[in-house]
Amino acid sequence: MLTKRDLLRCAAMAALVAATAKSTPVLAQNKAEWPSLLEAKDIAEEGFIYGLPLVMNYAVMQEFAVDRNSGQFKAPFNEINNMHQVASPADTAVITPNSDTPYSILWLDLRAEPMVISVPTVEKERYYSVQLIDGNTYNFGYIGSRTTGSEPGSYLVVGPDWKGEKPDGIKQVFTSSTPFVFANFRTQLIDAEDMANVEKVQTGYKAQPLSAFLKQPAPPAA
Structure with a gap:
């Protein structure tokens, strides 16, 4: 390992x-x-x-x-893992994670094709964000209450070599300088009794390849 x-x-x-x-x-x-x-x-x-x-x-x-045996494994590439609890000392992969915004973890592999991230309606009183971080650790985009609003929408995340027009149904295109991207979701936890509401928001987070979003055949895997 x-x-x-x-x-x-x-x-x-x-x-x-x-x-x-x-x-x-x-x-x-x-x-x-x-x-x-x-x-x-x-x-x-x-x-x-x-x-x-x-x-x-x-x-x-x-x-x-x-590494599925790392003790910190969340999900394979292009699959969201919704954490239904706040971070604790057992979460050691990232230093000093937030304790009031339960995370949803998504690592994107953009080598074969772009990925579409879809978010639900989120009440305006609740902060949420999707931080897009490239392999160089630059924050190249944000989806969320302070940037794109609280309305539902789908957003395209593309790698450095992708060329194309913004498809119908996509609100915005975010271009990464690297083919691997960390999409880090944060959903505000208002108080200790609010976790069930956070989980409802998390169920609305979706990630799918562009081909699936467009209902087209998928390209060869990387």
Whole structure:
């Protein structure tokens, strides 16, 4: 099993390799122009800082959607897992999760085709959101009460290579820079007696391939 420790070790090694690679052309010209120990350390540190978010994001994907024995597995790619409880200390894949917005977890694989996320009507008093995070850890889109409103709708999430027009029935298209996307749903829990109402909202969250939404044959799997 690939652990977070393994991934962090790989990130550190990659940073050191990058530092060495950066200095090699200089060495070929003049050994005197080698970076100093402190300069090499700074280069490696910059590489580590740049790469760490990507590696940790991959680690979350590995635990949530790939490794069924991780202890944190939620659902396979392109399937929503609605959590009918607030986060607890047992939820360790993501640091400091919210405790007042039960999560619905969805990892998208956009290699074969785009995915459609549909949301129900949500009462205006209740906050909800769908945070779209690409593999570079950038938030490239939001669906929810503060951005798209509380009305029902369907939204298309596409990968970097997708080319096409916005289909009928789709309110908005969100384009990711990577083919894997973390769609992180949050639904406000008003009080301890409100969980049943949260679950009703969660049942309205849907994810389906574009081909299924359009009732067309599916393309070959990635």
